[in-house]
Amino acid sequence: xxxxxxxxxxxxxxxxxxxxxxxxxxxxxxxxxxxxxxxxxxxxxxxxxxxxxxxxxxxxxxxxxxxxxxxxxxxxxxxxxxxxxxxxxxxxxxxxxxxxxxxxxxxxxxxxxxxxxxxxxxxxxxxxxxxxxxxxxxxxxxxxxxxxxxxxxxxxxxxxxxxxxxxxxxxxxxxxxxxxxxxxxxxxxxxxxxxxxxxxxxxxxxxxxxxxxxxxxxxxxxxxxxxxxxxxxxxxxxxxxxxxxxxxxxxxxxxxxxxxxxxxxxxxxxxxxxxxxxxxxxxxxxxxxxxxxxxxxxxxxxxxxxxxxxxxxxxxxxxxxxxxxxxxxxxxxxxxxxxxxxxxxxxxxxxxxxxxxxxxxxxxxxxxxxxxxxxxxxxxxxxxxxxxxxxxxxxxxxxxxxxxxxxxxxxxxxxxxxxxxx
Numbered sequence: 182x183x184x185x186x187x188x189x190x191x192x193x194x195x196x197x198x199x200x201x202x203x204x205x206x207x208x209x210x211x212x213x214x215x216x217x218x219x220x221x222x223x224x225x226x227x228x229x230x231x232x233x234x235x236x237x238x239x240x241x242x243x244x245x246x247x248x249x250x251x252x253x254x255x256x257x258x259x260x261x262x263x264x265x266x267x268x269x270x271x272x273x274x275x276x277x278x279x280x281x282x283x284x285x286x287x288x289x290x291x292x293x294x295x296x297x298x299x300x301x302x303x304x305x306x307x308x309x310x311x312x313x314x315x316x317x318x319x320x321x322x323x324x325x326x327x328x329x330x331x332x333x334x335x336x337x338x339x340x341x342x343x344x345x346x347x348x349x350x351x352x353x354x355x356x357x358x359x360x361x362x363x364x365x366x367x368x369x370x371x372x373x374x375x376x377x378x379x380x381x382x383x384x385x386x387x388x389x390x391x392x393x394x395x396x397x398x399x400x401x402x403x404x405x406x407x408x409x410x411x412x413x414x415x416x417x418x419x420x421x422x423x424x425x426x427x428x429x430x431x432x433x434x435x436x437x438x439x440x441x442x443x444x445x446x447x448x449x450x451x452x453x454x455x456x457x458x459x460x461x462x463x464x465x466x467x468x469x470x471x472x473x474x475x476x477x478x479x480x481x482x483x484x485x486x487x488x489x490x491x492x493x494x495x496x497x498x499x500x501x502x503x504x505x506x507x508x509x510x511x512x513x514x515x516x517x518x519x520x521x522x523x524x525x526x527x528x529x530x531x532x533x534x535x536x537x538x539x540x541x542x543x544x545x546x547x548x549x550x551x552x553x554x555x556x557x558x559x560x561x562x563x564x565x566x567x568x569x570x571x572x573x574x575x576x577x578x579x580x581x582x583x584x585x586x587x588x589x590x591x592x593x594x595x596x597x598x599x600x601x602x603x
Contacts, residue, residue, distance in 0.1 A: 195400055197234070197266035199274045205232070206259060206278035213279075213482045216588060220255035220484070228262055235265075246528050249541055252442050252517035253486045256280070261521050265400060272522075276514060283483030284490040288506045290477050291494035294470055306469055308573060308599020309476030310564035312592045315577035316479050317453065317552070317560045324549050333368055334546035337361050341550030345454070346557065349462070354455055355444050358547050365543015366536060403526050410523035413516060417443050430499025431508065437465075438489050438512035451548050452486065452513075454555035461559060465496040468563045475560075480592040489513040569603055 205227060213223045221244060228234045247257035256279065263275025294306070329335040341357040420436040423429075437459045445452045453475065460466040474491040481487070493509025494502055565571045577595050580586040586594075 203274040217255040283481040287491040304603035305600040310472040311573040312595035313476040314574040337546035338550035341547040345554035361547025413519040442513040443516035480589040
C-alpha cells in the first residue's frame with residue numbers, strides 16, 4: 182500500500198503543473214458546446230495543435246482507448262490528459278474545471294424548476310421536452326450510421342431495442358449490453374478486420390512507430406492500475422448489496438449513479454435510458470422534470486453527464502439539493518476516473534486484441550438499440566403531447582440536421598418558443 186501511495190503522490194515525473202491543467206480545462210468547460218464529438222475536437226485543438234503536449238498519433242490512441250471504456254468518452258480523455266500532465270492532482274483539476282461550469286448551471290436549473298408554481302413556465306418545459314426528442318433522434322441516427330453499418334450489427338441493435346421495450350428494467354439493459362458483447366465476439370468475425378480505433382498514425386494518417394505512442398507516456402505503475410480496477414469492481418458489486426442491506430438513501434443515490442457511469446458504453450445520450458429507469462420509474466424524479474432537465478443539458482457546455490447533478494438536486498427522497506447534486510455528480514464520474522487509471526498501463530496490449538474489438542462492436546450495436554428504445558419511451562411518449570410539440574420537435578430536428586444549428590442554440594430556441602406559444 183505504501184508503494185501505491187508513493188506512486189500516486191509522486192508528481193515530479195510529470196511534465197506540467199496542476200495549475201496549467203486547471204486553467205486550460207476551465208476555459209474548455211465554459212466554451213465546449215456541442216457534445217462529446219465536439220469536445221474531442223476542442224481537446225485536439227487545445228492540447229495537440231496549440232499547446233503541443235503530445236502528437237496527433239498519441240491523441241488518436243487515447244481517444245480510441247476512451248471509446249472502448251464505459252462512461253463519458255470526452256471526460257475520460259480529459260481525465261487522462263490531466264493525469265498524464267500533472268498526475269492525480271492533474272486528473273482532479275481537469276475533471277473539476279471541465280465539469281463544474283455546466284454542473285452549476287444544471288443545479289441552478291433544478292432549483293428554478295422546483296420554484297415554479299402550478300402551470301407557471303410549463304410552456305417552457307414542453308419546449309425543452311420537445312427539443313429532447315429531436316436531440317435523441319439525431320443521436321440515434323448518427324450512432325446507427327457509425328455503429329450498425331451492416332446487417333449483423335443492425336440485427337443486434339434491433340434485438341436489443343425489442344428486449345428493452347418488452348422488458349423495461351435497468352438490469353435487462355445491462356444484460357442486453359453483455360449479450361451484445363457475447364454475440365459480437367462469436368458473430369462479428371469478418372467485420373472486425375480494420376475496425377475499431379487505436380492504430381498509431383501521425384497527422385497525415387501514416388503509421389507511426391513507438392516514438393508516436395510514447396509521446397503520451399503512461400506515468401502510473403501497474404500497482405496503482407490494479408488498485409483502481411479493484412476499487413471499480415468492489416464498488417460495483419458492493420454498493421447494491423450495502424444499499425439493500427441498510428436501506429440507506431445516500432447509499433442508494435451513490436449506487437444508482439455509480440452503476441450508470443460504470444455500465445453505459447457510448448456516454449452522453451446513452452446514459453438516458455438507465456437513468457430514467459433508476460430515477461423516474463422508481464419515483465425519485467418526475468417525468469416532466471427528467472425530460473426538461475435532459476433538454477436543458479443540451480444547452481450548456483461541458484459533459485452531458487452533468488445531467489446527474491440536476492437529477493441529484495431534484496430527487497424527492499433522500500439527500501437532495503446541493504448534497505444530492507454533489508453525490509450524484511461524483512458517483513457518475515468516479516467509474517470513468519478509475520477505469521482510465523486502470524486501463525492506461527495495459528492499453529498497448531488490449532488495443533491490439535481482435536477479440537476485444539469484436540466484443541466491443543457487439544456492445545456498441547446493442548447500445549444503439551437501447552438508445553432507440555429510450556427514444557420511444559420515455560422521450561417521445563413524454564415529450565410529444567400535442568401536434569404543437571410534435572411540430573416543434575420536427576423543427577428542432579431539421580434545424581440541427583440540415584441547417585447545422587448547434588444543439589445548445591436549438592434547445593434554447595425551443596424553450597423560448599414553448600414559453601411563448603405552448
